[in-house]
Amino acid sequence: MSTNTFSDTEHQILEAALLEFSTHGRQGARMQCIADRAGLNKALIHYYFRNKERLYEEVFRYVFQRYFRRLGETLRRDGDFPTVLRAFINRYLDLLNENPALPMFLLREVSEGAPVFSRRISEIVEISPDGMPYLLLQLFAKASSSGEIRHTDPFQALISIMGTCIYFFAGFPIFAALMPELQDRREELVEQRKEHIFELVYYGLKPRTE
Amino acid sequence: MSTNTFSDTEHQILEAALLEFSTHGRQGARMQCIADRAGLNKALIHYYFRNKERLYEEVFRYVFQRYFRRLGETLRRDGDFPTVLRAFINRYLDLLNENPALPMFLLREVSEGAPVFSRRISEIVEISPDGMPYLLLQLFAKASSSGEIRHTDPFQALISIMGTCIYFFAGFPIFAALMPELQDRREELVEQRKEHIFELVYYGLKPRTE
DNA sequence: ATACGGTTTAACCATATGGTTAATCTATTT
């Protein structure tokens, strides 16, 4: 059940399910819609994934295992604080830009009490000191204690950096509804955003001389 | 339908519905659960709000009208850039802390294509130059042109400040699942966060002399 | 050619759930 080799058909189902789940939520998702999206018969989904709940779990794991792994990679490379920080931000924004539905998928799960995330957390994210969350905390903790940034709670910094990245994608539709002209500038704004976040976080945390 | 005077019963329904909708989403919400939560008969909900869709719309408007209005208030008061910035951050975090379910409610709606938000946008948020989004953009635009902060796209700043505030509440459960010790520090972290975000944004945007 | 295992499908079933209805209760007016 935790194998990662999926057939073509399974992949089609997973991709369709990801879209359906992230736009309509676990309960709002319709098996028939997933089947239609994937161009397959509904019974096939049950054949491969038994039921909606297991499909959801499989999609969730399938997607976020990769997501957290790719995010963590950037933190394991050598480099000084600003270099690693920049790499993390760029990777994060690229990941989100490739699949803007992911944050909502995760946030939805979490707002429902994160039953699947909690139950299968060990498969999804490394909780060890070599996993993404801990490495990111470490990044700030080290820079903080070496004096490269001012004394900062690493947790606050973690929330800030992830929030500034995620909210661009999660909140974009809100502001696009208010200011339609943003829609066309989207790609440009993503690139601009990399620089903006880096400067905000780096210079926002740097010790002040005055 | 857009009156704001609700009877006790209606209020109970609205509050119960808000909880149910924000944890389970529009489709996942169950009319029976809302009735149970409110301690009322299910048919009463239909009596007052006709059907699920209209109930959802009413709750949505009821909640976010107030939310955006209270957020906008802080931007209409006099004061220099850091003062207004601080007031906005504090108000925002207090609002979210009072009702941590709100961001998810809004984000869910948005990820479903924001049909209700779009349709009733004019009742929910002032789109005029005196409304919250525009005032916040103005705040940064003015500070930017007066040289108080370095040249910055106001939209990027808007996303950053809202993202850092919201994500604390939206993402908190994720990190609380990974680091259980955070749960007890929540209130303390909210207060600490006000200062953290202010410093990050203010000093992150300030012109650099070096 | 045929038998067989894995895959795919149309048709079907059971049930959860949104919504209705008709009766009852309650308070206010006359």
Added chain:
DNA sequence: AAATAGATTAACCATATGGTTAAACCGTAT
């Protein structure tokens, strides 16, 4: 006290939807 209108309830209905099943399809080995 009778009447009226609004509020509330239990019982019910229709249907959407998750899930099942049995048959058909298809490639491959014998």
